[in-house]
Amino acid sequence: MVAVTSQIDSSSESYETNRERMLEFVERLRSLEGRAQEASARRRATFEKRGQLLPSDRLSRLLDPGMPFLRLHTLANFGVDEPNQETSIPGASLIVGIGFVGGVRCMIWVDDSGISAGAMTTKSGDVALSLQSICKRQKLPLIHLVESAGANLLQYKVELWSRFGAIFRNLAQMSAMGLPTLVVLHGGSTAGGAYMPGMSDYVIGVKENGMAALGGAALVRAATGEIANDRELGGTEMHASVTGVVEYLVEDDAHGLLKAREVFARLDWNRRATPVARRAYKAPRYDAEELAGAVPTDPKVPYDCREVLARVVDDSQIEEFKSRYGVSTLCAHASITGIACAVIGNNGPIDTNGATKVAHFIQLCDQADLPIIFFQNTTGYMVGTEYEQAGMIKHGAKMIQAVSTTRVPKISLYIGASYGAGNYGMCGWSYQPDFLFAWPSARTGVMAGQSAATTMSEVAKVIAARKGIEIETGQLVQQEDAIRAHFDVQEDAFYTSGRVLDHGVIDPRDTRRVLAFCLETVLEGRQRTLTPNSFAVARM
Secondary structure (H helix, E strand, O other), X not given: OEEOOOOOOOOOHHHHHHHXXXXXXXHHXXXXXXXXXXXXXXXXXXXXXXXXXXXXXXXXXXXXXXXXXXXXXXXXXXXXXXXXOOOXXXXXXXXXXXXXXXXXXXXXXXXXXXXXXXXXXXXXXXXXXXXXXXXXXXXXXXXXXXXEOOEOHHHOOHHHHHHHHHHHHHHHHHHHHOOOEEXXXXXXXXXXXXXXXXXXXXXXXXXXXXXXXXXXXXXXXXXXXXXXXXXXXHEHHHHHHHHXXXXXXXXXXXXXXXXXXHHHHHHOHHHHOOOOOOOOOOOOOOOHHHHHHHOOOOOOOOOOOHHHHOOOOHHHEEEEOOOOOOOOEXXXXXXXXXXXXXXXXXXOOEOHHHHHHHHHHHHHHHHHOOXXXXXXXXXXXXXOHHHHHOOHHHHXXXXXXXXXXXXXXXXXXXXXXXEHHHHHHOOOHHXXXXXXXXXXXXXXXXXXXXXXXXXXXXXXXXXXXXXXOOOOHHHHXXXXXXXXXXXXXXXXXXXXXXXXXXXXXXXXXXXXXXXXXXXXHHHHHHHOOOOOOOOOOOOO
8 A cells, every 4th residue: 555645735826726616615515514403403492382392302312312314315405496596495394314323323314394394305305315225225224203294285296206217116115024123203294295104114103293094184175075183084093902003102392302212222133233443544634624625526626536536545545456457447455444345536538448457347346345435527538430439348348347337335525627428437326326425616517618618619600511501700709608508507526415325525635534434334234134024013
C-alpha cells in the first residue's frame, strides 16, 4: 500500500475559490432540508393541543441516543409537485433513514404529518419502495411511525396508485423473509394506508389519536350514506379489543415509542449476526474538511480522484491495480475504518484500456468478496474513429457486464460529472447499487447541455444541407440556448435527487463517515441469518 501525496495547496486562490463555491452548494442543501423541518415545526402548537409529539421529535425519542443515523432521500419530491424551487418543500412528507433502536440497526420510516397532514406526494411512493428495497437487500427490520392523510386526491394519478401497491407486497415479502416490521399508529391511516398496520408484524396503537380504517367517516358517508364515527370505524381502542389489529395499546406518543424499543429489545435481533471484522487503522493523513476546496465544482475542470481518496481512505493509502494501463481510470484496494474494500474512480473519460481494466478488477473483487466503491467523475466512454475501431463498444460492454453481474456490495458516489454510458459502467442508479449518494455539485445525465446543443446543431446542419436550404445563425444559437438550458436544469444534483435518482445528497466532508456506515450496513446484512417462512406472518 502506498500513501497518496496530495498536490493541493490549501493556501492557493483556486483552492479558496473551489471551497467558496462548494460551501454555497452545501448551504443550499442545508437550507432546503431546513425548509421541510421548519414547515413541520410550524404545526407544533396543533400537535401539542392533541397531546402529540412532532414527527421529528418522535424520531428522536425512538433512536438510541448518541448513535449514528443516516438520513436518506432528504430532497425527494423537490421541484416535482411544486416546480418553483423557491417554494418547493423537499422530503416527500417523509423522514427516513437507517439508525439504531435498542442496539439494532434498522430502517426508520416516519410520516411527517406536520406537512400537509402527511399526505403522500408524487415521489413518496418511490421513497417507500427505495427504503423497502434497502431493507430486503441489507436484511434490515422496519419501524414505521404512521400518521398520514394518505393519497392527495387533488393530485391523483393512476400510475402512482398502481405502483403504490408494491409497498404492501414488499411488507408481505419482508415478513416472509424473516424481517420484522413494526408500526406505531400515532394518528390516522385510512384507505390503502390502513394496510400499513394491517400488513406489519407488530402494531402499537396510541389511544385517542391512532386510527386505521379502509374508509374514514367522510368516505363511508359518500360511498354508503352511513353516518359513522372515526373512532368506531378504526380507533386503536377498537382494534386492540375487537379486531386484533393492534397488539399493544399505549397512552400517548412517548409511550408508543418506548414500547417499540421494548418490543425490539425482546427480539434479541443481534444474536443472528456476527460483528463486522475490522483491522487496526489510522485516519486519513489529510483533513476531510479539505474536500470542500480540493475538488472543483465546475464539471469541466478535471481533477485527480486520488485527492478525494487521500481524504477518505485509511492512512490515505491505496494499492493501485494496473496503474500504468488505462490511466484515466483508477482501480485500487484500500480500507475505510479498518474495513477492506475496493475503489474505482475516474480521471476523465473511460477508454478501451480503462474499461477492460475495470472489468478485470471487478471480477477479482467478486472472487475475493470485496465491496466496491465507485467514485464517479466521467464524461462517459471515449468516442471517435480511433476508439470505435479499437473496440470501445465491446470493451465498454465488458465493464457494464461486470458491474451488472458482480455479487459483491456496491456503493456509488457522484462526485463530479457522470454522463452517458459512463454512468452505467460506473454503477449508476439503474444498476442497483446498495447505496448511491451525490455531492451537491455533481452533474448527471446523458451528456452535458453544451454537448447536446452542439450535437443537435450539427444534425440540423446536415439535414438542411440534404434539403438544400440554409439555416440562419441566429436560429441555431436560439436552438442551442434552449437545448442547453433543458439539459442543464436536469443534470443538477438537487433536481435528480428530488426525483429519487439517488439515496440522498451529502456534504463532501461527510463522505468518509457515510461510506463507513454503508460498509458496516452491507457487511452486517451479508452476515445475518434470517428465518424465512412460506408466507408473511398472518394477523390473527
